Amino acid sequence: MKLTSCKITPVNTRISRIRLLSDAGAEGSWVIDHDLHTMAESLFSAALAGQDPRATASLWRNMLDHAGDNLQARICAAALDVALWDLKSVSGNEPLWRKIGGARKPANIHFSIGGCKAGSGEEDRRLHEALSASGFREGRLDSPLDADDLALRIERLASALAQDAQPPALYVNAREQGALKDTIAAIRTLEQRFDITGIEAPFPMWDASGVRRISENIRAAVFNDLSAYGRERLLPLFRAHSLNIVQLSIFRDGVSGVLELADAAFGYELPVIIAAAPGNIGAHFAGALPYFMSLEIAELPEAQTLPSEIAISDGWALPGDAPGLGVNWPQPSI
Amino acid sequence: MKITGFRSETYSMKMNREVADANLPSGVEIMPASILFLETDENITGISLGYGGGVEHLFHLIEGEDPRDVVGLWIKINDYLHKAGNEGAATLVFSAIDMALWDLKAKIAGEPLWRTLGAREGRVRAYASGLDYSLSDEDLFRFYRHMAERGVTAGKLKVGLDIEADMRRIGIMQDALSVAAAKPGLMIDSNEYWSPKQAVRYISMIEERYDLIWAEEPARRWDYDGLRLVSSQVRTAVATAENLKSLSDVYPLIANEAADVLNLSSNHSGVTGCRQIANMAYAHNIPVSMMNCQANFMAQVAAALPGHTMMEVVDPGREHCLKYDNHLEDGYIHLSEAPGFGIEVDETILKDLQQNPPKGKGAFPFPRREGAGRYLVPPAPGETPWSS
Ligand SMILES: [Mg+2]
Numbered sequence: 001m002k003l004t005s006c007k008i009t010p011v012n013t014r015i016s017r018i019r020l021l022s023d024a025g026a027e028g029s030w031v032i033d034h035d036l037h038t039m040a041e042s043l044f045s046a047a048l049a050g051q052d053p054r055a056t057a058s059l060w061r062n063m064l065d066h067a068g069d070n071l072q073a074r075i076c077a078a079a080l081d082v083a084l085w086d087l088k089s090v091s092g093n094e095p096l097w098r099k100i101g102g103a104r105k106p107a108n109i110h111f112s113i114g115g116c117k118a119g120s121g122e123e124d125r126r127l128h129e130a131l132s133a134s135g136f137r138e139g140r141l142d143s144p145l146d147a148d149d150l151a152l153r154i155e156r157l158a159s160a161l162a163q164d165a166q167p168p169a170l171y172v173n174a175r176e177q178g179a180l181k182d183t184i185a186a187i188r189t190l191e192q193r194f195d196i197t198g199i200e201a202p203f204p205m206w207d208a209s210g211v212r213r214i215s216e217n218i219r220a221a222v223f224n225d226l227s228a229y230g231r232e233r234l235l236p237l238f239r240a241h242s243l244n245i246v247q248l249s250i251f252r253d254g255v256s257g258v259l260e261l262a263d264a265a266f267g268y269e270l271p272v273i274i275a276a277a278p279g280n281i282g283a284h285f286a287g288a289l290p291y292f293m294s295l296e297i298a299e300l301p302e303a304q305t306l307p308s309e310i311a312i313s314d315g316w317a318l319p320g321d322a323p324g325l326g327v328n329w330p331q332p333s334i
Numbered sequence: 335m336k337i338t339g340f341r342s343e344t345y346s347m348k349m350n351r352e353v354a355d356a357n358l359p360s361g362v363e364i365m366p367a368s369i370l371f372l373e374t375d376e377n378i379t380g381i382s383l384g385y386g387g388g389v390e391h392l393f394h395l396i397e398g399e400d401p402r403d404v405v406g407l408w409i410k411i412n413d414y415l416h417k418a419g420n421e422g423a424a425t426l427v428f429s430a431i432d433m434a435l436w437d438l439k440a441k442i443a444g445e446p447l448w449r450t451l452g453a454r455e456g457r458v459r460a461y462a463s464g465l466d467y468s469l470s471d472e473d474l475f476r477f478y479r480h481m482a483e484r485g486v487t488a489g490k491l492k493v494g495l496d497i498e499a500d501m502r503r504i505g506i507m508q509d510a511l512s513v514a515a516a517k518p519g520l521m522i523d524s525n526e527y528w529s530p531k532q533a534v535r536y537i538s539m540i541e542e543r544y545d546l547i548w549a550e551e552p553a554r555r556w557d558y559d560g561l562r563l564v565s566s567q568v569r570t571a572v573a574t575a576e577n578l579k580s581l582s583d584v585y586p587l588i589a590n591e592a593a594d595v596l597n598l599s600s601n602h603s604g605v606t607g608c609r610q611i612a613n614m615a616y617a618h619n620i621p622v623s624m625m626n627c628q629a630n631f632m633a634q635v636a637a638a639l640p641g642h643t644m645m646e647v648v649d650p651g652r653e654h655c656l657k658y659d660n661h662l663e664d665g666y667i668h669l670s671e672a673p674g675f676g677i678e679v680d681e682t683i684l685k686d687l688q689q690n691p692p693k694g695k696g697a698f699p700f701p702r703r704e705g706a707g708r709y710l711v712p713p714a715p716g717e718t719p720w721s722s
Contacts, residue, residue: 051454052449052454054445054449054450054452055449055452055453055454055455056452057451057452057453057638057640058452058453058454058455058638059452059454060452061640062454092443094402098400098402098403100405101402101403101404101405101406101408101439101606102403102405102406103399103403103405103406103407103409103410104403105406231616231617231618234617235617235618235619238617238618239589239618256452259613260613260616260617260640261613261617263581263609263610263613263614264613264614264616264617264618266581266610266614267581267582267584267585267588267610267611267614268585268589269582287403287405287406287409288405288406290408290409290412290610
């Protein structure tokens with residue numbers, strides 16, 4: 001089997017569908033930002049054209065060699081890798097979760113409300129929907145640690161989730177740029193009121209010892225944001241024992257890199273959070289990662305960019321039996 | 335597709351030559367072996383090679399399951415072994431089951447395992463390893479020359495009991511390999527016979543005459559302080575891990591920067607466990623190297639692992655009842671398109687081996703030799719062909 005071409009067509013105003021075509025008729029798809037069309041196409045030509053799409057491990061490293069330190073190229077490599085795995089699974093008539101060797105297993109999930117302002121109609125609506133629609137037991141919000149409305153927002157998130165679990169798991173994405181001691185103090189203050197499961201990026205990820213010092217001085221687990229991806233950026237954090245949870249994203253590491261790095265995390269017995277992706281396709285990982293913890297859900301089931309066969313109920317996401325990623329691709333827009 | 339049953343066969347065989355190391359310099363020629371057959375409801379059988387009796391203790395965990403879910407089943411078995419531990423005989427059975435499941439997964443897809451695991455080509459660089467402590471100097475030369483004639487450019491010598499003899503024999507290995515490469519790759523393996531400080535002394539002496547790629551097991555398998563000490567005091571890379579059982583055993587070596595190369599084996603909790611170690615090693619820039627095995631079947635896995643350098647080839651003649659489709663040429667193990675591990679079993683020969691067990695020198699597993707870690711007990715006259 002050989003890859004013959006890469007076709008990119010718009011899905012909406014922001015993202016496009018990458019289709020990898022093979023001489024055997026099977027094809028694989030994933031999404032990419034509009035801005036990265038050209039780069040994805042040239043990476044395909046350089047690293048994938050004419051290759052056997054089943055050689056996912058070799059092709060992943062081949063693409064990374066081409067991408068080098070360029071983040072945009074890396075994102076293209078990751079997107080092409082996901083499409084390769086879709087192709088590999090579809091050609092074997094297996095869902096991705098089985099192709100990667102996992103069992104069909106419900107994924108523990110959490111809902112990310114992002115950075116909506118407290119009390120805004122938008123946040124109220126989303127919280128209500130999260131609550132009523134799918135029984136989320138875990139939630140994540142984005143906020144600087146010194147924001148005036150942070151405690152209020154955590155409280156509202158916690159109470160929105162509390163109907164389904166006691167205590168709910170709370171994650172805060174801090175994106176912190178503050179001084180180390182101020183950050184520790186701010187988190188400790190929060191921890192006097194709330195039982196927080198994890199803090200994302202409480203300190204710049206490039207300061208591995210600083211991140212470790214935060215972790216050593218707070219109760220919550222510390223995990224990386226997506227500025228730390230790949231072995232190159234995660235290794236210093238592993239070596240310094242900076243992280244208590246590792247967050248991996250298919251938008252940085254593809255399926256291949258997530259599988260590789262999840263094994264590295266397993267060596268340290270670090271739980272893995274899978275960052276959100278359209279169609280919630282990260283649910284495929286639940287049965288195959290030895291230390292899978294939680295999948296981030298950023299879109300409610302009824303408002304998805306890419307509807308998929310992954311069913312969400314009672315705070316769990318269950319992948320279906322459709323071959324490949326199980327994405328139900330919309331008709332191409334004109 | 336469901337797993338319906340299993341058959342486990344054990345037998346022993348006589349190799350074409352003795353294998354030996356510092357712990358048993360007189361060597362053995364009889365080797366015990368086992369084959370696990372995993373049966374399915376669709377007439378495809380998974381095969382793995384190992385030393386695993388006792389499959390019945392874990393079989394209930396996979397019975398009725400789909401073999402394609404091998405990683406999920408690995409997690410299930412690993413969790414089952416939580417309290418008793420993934421150790422000893424349990425690890426061997428765990429490994430045998432996981433490998434047979436991967437064989438099935440690849441066979442169901444109708445492809446060789448190297449392709450299932452995502453490799454672009456079924457090709458693995460080889461290094462020669464004589465397990466040669468009981469070979470005469472002449473046979474030692476013959477072994478490495480034979481390998482060099484198949485393009486192999488690196489060799490690993492068993493050492494440890496007699497440093498003068500070790501030096502001489504490294505030279506013989508180098509000469510024999512020199513027809514394949516101007517500068518053959520040289521490695522030594524002392525199989526935990528030395529203490530860390532003995533290792534520093536002896537490796538340093540060898541380094542005065544030879545440039546070594548790695549020194550294998552220069553301290554005890556778990557001793558990350560000792561291994562790290564050796565690595566910090568010699569130029570040569572420290573290789574280790576062949577006697578560990580899983581990623582959790584290897585973790586302290588990686589976290590403490592104690593190993594420069596990790597030796598992987600089919601007993602590292604199967605293909606899944608092996609790949610876990612390789613993936614963690616790769617994230618830490620530590621190369622990995624697959625250990626020898628019957629019919630070189632683990633080359634299927636090595637071909638797909640990130641950071642894999644070269645695989646150990648011993649070739650002492652262990653394939654009596656095995657039909658396999660790979661060969662050593664131009665310094666590489668070349669794998670075919672045969673599905674799974676590409677191994678078939680000749681049942682007639684297997685039955686014959688079971689009914690008429692061969693006789694010969696045999697003492698698997700190797701014990702630890704007197705003096706290990708403290709003082710050298712060189713081979714007595716007659717203990718090896720070259721000791722006098
Ligand atoms: Mg060894």
